[in-house]
Amino acid sequence: MASRAGAVTLADVARAAGVSKMTVSRALSPDRSAALQPDTLARVRAAAGSLGYRPNLAARSLTARRSGIVAIVVPDLGNAVFAEIIAGIQAGLKDTGRETIVARTGFDPAAECDTVRHLSGWNPDAFVLAGPSRTDAVRALVRDLGIPTVEVMDLPPDPIDMAVGFPHAEAGALAAEHLHARGYRRPATLSCNAADTRAARRIEGFRARATGLGLAPPVDLFDPAEPSFGLGRALCARLRARAPAVDCVFAANDLLAVGAVLHCQDAGVAVPGALAVCGFNDLPIAAEIGGGLTTVHSPRRAIGRETAALLLDLAGGAARPVAPVRHIPCHVVPRGTT
Amino acid sequence: MASRAGAVTLADVARAAGVSKMTVSRALSPDRSAALQPDTLARVRAAAGSLGYRPNLAARSLTARRSGIVAIVVPDLGNAVFAEIIAGIQAGLKDTGRETIVARTGFDPAAECDTVRHLSGWNPDAFVLAGPSRTDAVRALVRDLGIPTVEVMDLPPDPIDMAVGFPHAEAGALAAEHLHARGYRRPATLSCNAADTRAARRIEGFRARATGLGLAPPVDLFDPAEPSFGLGRALCARLRARAPAVDCVFAANDLLAVGAVLHCQDAGVAVPGALAVCGFNDLPIAAEIGGGLTTVHSPRRAIGRETAALLLDLAGGAARPVAPVRHIPCHVVPRGTT
DNA sequence: CTGAAAGCGCTTACAG
DNA sequence: CTGAAAGCGCTTACAG
Numbered sequence: 001m002a003s004r005a006g007a008v009t010l011a012d013v014a015r016a017a018g019v020s021k022m023t024v025s026r027a028l029s030p031d032r033s034a035a036l037q038p039d040t041l042a043r044v045r046a047a048a049g050s051l052g053y054r055p056n057l058a059a060r061s062l063t064a065r066r067s068g069i070v071a072i073v074v075p076d077l078g079n080a081v082f083a084e085i086i087a088g089i090q091a092g093l094k095d096t097g098r099e100t101i102v103a104r105t106g107f108d109p110a111a112e113c114d115t116v117r118h119l120s121g122w123n124p125d126a127f128v129l130a131g132p133s134r135t136d137a138v139r140a141l142v143r144d145l146g147i148p149t150v151e152v153m154d155l156p157p158d159p160i161d162m163a164v165g166f167p168h169a170e171a172g173a174l175a176a177e178h179l180h181a182r183g184y185r186r187p188a189t190l191s192c193n194a195a196d197t198r199a200a201r202r203i204e205g206f207r208a209r210a211t212g213l214g215l216a217p218p219v220d221l222f223d224p225a226e227p228s229f230g231l232g233r234a235l236c237a238r239l240r241a242r243a244p245a246v247d248c249v250f251a252a253n254d255l256l257a258v259g260a261v262l263h264c265q266d267a268g269v270a271v272p273g274a275l276a277v278c279g280f281n282d283l284p285i286a287a288e289i290g291g292g293l294t295t296v297h298s299p300r301r302a303i304g305r306e307t308a309a310l311l312l313d314l315a316g317g318a319a320r321p322v323a324p325v326r327h328i329p330c331h332v333v334p335r336g337t338t
Numbered sequence: 339m340a341s342r343a344g345a346v347t348l349a350d351v352a353r354a355a356g357v358s359k360m361t362v363s364r365a366l367s368p369d370r371s372a373a374l375q376p377d378t379l380a381r382v383r384a385a386a387g388s389l390g391y392r393p394n395l396a397a398r399s400l401t402a403r404r405s406g407i408v409a410i411v412v413p414d415l416g417n418a419v420f421a422e423i424i425a426g427i428q429a430g431l432k433d434t435g436r437e438t439i440v441a442r443t444g445f446d447p448a449a450e451c452d453t454v455r456h457l458s459g460w461n462p463d464a465f466v467l468a469g470p471s472r473t474d475a476v477r478a479l480v481r482d483l484g485i486p487t488v489e490v491m492d493l494p495p496d497p498i499d500m501a502v503g504f505p506h507a508e509a510g511a512l513a514a515e516h517l518h519a520r521g522y523r524r525p526a527t528l529s530c531n532a533a534d535t536r537a538a539r540r541i542e543g544f545r546a547r548a549t550g551l552g553l554a555p556p557v558d559l560f561d562p563a564e565p566s567f568g569l570g571r572a573l574c575a576r577l578r579a580r581a582p583a584v585d586c587v588f589a590a591n592d593l594l595a596v597g598a599v600l601h602c603q604d605a606g607v608a609v610p611g612a613l614a615v616c617g618f619n620d621l622p623i624a625a626e627i628g629g630g631l632t633t634v635h636s637p638r639r640a641i642g643r644e645t646a647a648l649l650l651d652l653a654g655g656a657a658r659p660v661a662p663v664r665h666i667p668c669h670v671v672p673r674g675t676t
Numbered sequence: 677c678t679g680a681a682a683g684c685g686c687t688t689a690c691a692g
Numbered sequence: 693c694t695g696a697a698a699g700c701g702c703t704t705a706c707a708g
Contacts, residue, residue: 099457373677400684
């Protein structure tokens with residue numbers, strides 16, 4: 001039994017194969033095994049296989065000074081957006097000898113800093129930070145650590161190191177252009193969750209482009225609660241009471257947007273006839289509701305894959321990849337609500 | 339700059355504080371610092387703080403023979419069920435010096451084995467396996483590794499080691515009891531995804547209890563596709579065409595159940611008047627649809643927290659905790675669709 | 677209460 | 693193409 005106490009080590013394999021530990025080390029390293037004589041290689045691999053050798057990764061990490069770990073820090077796992085980014089990264093890193101370690105902060109910027117500090121003890125090859133805001137403390141810490149860091153989902157005005165995503169103002173601007181092109185002229189916005197600074201920038205981007213295109217200044221409704229269908233219903237009800245002339249709505253996320261559509265269905269308000277609705281993210285739910293929700297697609301998978309590619313470029317040699325800031329644009333998915 | 343090359347080590351702190359490495363090691367270990375003189379402790383901590391010392395976790399893991407890592411293997415992160423189990427575990431492990439490492443298998447049982455084998459190289463304190471099925475290879479591997487392992491979400495007939503969850507047949511039985519108590523007598527079941535063996539057991543449990551209570555034998559509709567609202571709509575349409583006398587439906591998951599309700603709304607079928615619908619999981623969507631979906635709540639958070647508690651019990655000393663198999667029951671949440 | 681020695685299991689950097 | 697030596701940064705087990 002290869003249990004923890006008496007685990008099979010490099011020395012055991014060396015003994016069994018009649019070679020030195022170094023030869024075993026080389027035989028089991030994809031990069032260095034080419035230098036070995038074919039029959040030596042075969043003998044070592046056979047011995048390793050029959051003994052059930054599994055390298056001690058802590059020991060490897062200690063000497064090689066790189067762990068092969070990519071540390072991903074997200075606010076929340078239940079959120080499909082972050083889950084898909086992680087899935088994209090893991091898919092892109094598959095079979096490259098890199099493992100991911102995922103930590104969640106619960107949207108607490110201070111927790112992000114503690115988490116990065118702690119994870120740094122594993123000497124990750126890279127950090128991926130997915131949360132919406134970054135404290136100065138994290139920025140200083142990450143710089144000080146000297147570990148490559150990718151900020152994802154967003155393109156911050158002042159990236160710490162690398163970034164893969166899109167400026168959230170752009171997502172709002174695309175929604176404004178779409179609604180304008182469809183002929184709507186009196187817009188409103190729905191948003192929530194004060195901690196979500198990206199949502200705020202989407203709304204700002206919408207407002208800027210909407211007024212630039214000559215639409216009426218948007219009526220903004222905001223609620224500090226977390227997003228949900230129920231909140232979308234409530235905000236839409238409030239909107240109709242306050243500003244009945246509004247003919248279209250940009251909701252900062254799909255949950256609010258679907259809630260708004262549900263409210264309209266219940267209240268007998270024709271969508272998009274009396275009120276058009278555009279969301280953000282393009283979660284699966286957007287395609288599932290009757291007629292489909294028009295929404296701005298955020299390319300989570302592509303961001304994850306591109307992040308993996310960036311990390312592999314890094315490992316490939318260049319001190320910094322050719323393009324350390326990669327813009328993955330979002331786009332409008334027109335469906336039945338606009 | 340405390341970058342990777344010249345990171346601050348225990349020896350650096352020892353020099354700065356004028357003590358030996360051992361004293362620093364003790365001062366920084368919560369368990370062993372009690373044995374130090376208070377002023378020594380303070381001096382060491384001050385030195386560690388001002389130098390920005392961060393322990394090298396690979397080195398610690400190598401000597402202490404435990405990493406403090408809990409390795410969680412899930413089929414999919416986008417699935418709210420697994421995300422919540424992970425969140426529950428992470429919440430329960432917070433401030434206990436344990437980190438989680440999360441890997442996904444994409445519902446591929448062979449990938450589960452490869453993943454466990456690879457993660458074992460980090461000498462995790464424990465494995466948490468969340469997927470629905472386990473190959474004999476993983477079972478053998480995990481036993482051979484001698485690392486404590488918790489299977490979660492389910493209570494398998496033959497647990498490898500520890501387990502936290504509920505038998506899925508029980509969830510189906512609860513649904514049958516609920517529908518029976520409400521007076522429904524001619525049931526059907528909707529299910530999908532051949533790889534989801536747990537769903538199959540929920541359906542079996544439903545059938546057994548339904549017939550035991552004297553209901554008509556359920557009409558079973560199955561589709562091999564992944565669950566979605568759209569599939570729920572389609573299955574419900576098929577059901578009504580094939581078995582118009584059916585008066586209630588147990589759907590193996592909330593996505594199918596919501597889809598079934600949406601189909602009924604579109605088709606002008608009164609819910610629950612003409613057809614009652616009960617789902618499984620109690621995802622947020624269940625409370626959000628108009629009137630609310632009646633569903634069997636799966637206690638994901640509680641399972642996560644209980645798993646964390648089990649792991650802490652383990653660390654507390656006992657070779658195996660008092661109750662290595664913990665039953666966290668599910669329950670019906672009655673809402674508007676039954 | 678504190679410390680000197682040994683060693684965890686690997687890989688790096690030299691040799692030959 | 694292969695190997696002997698040294699050392700990564702910690703903690704365990706002994707001493708005192």
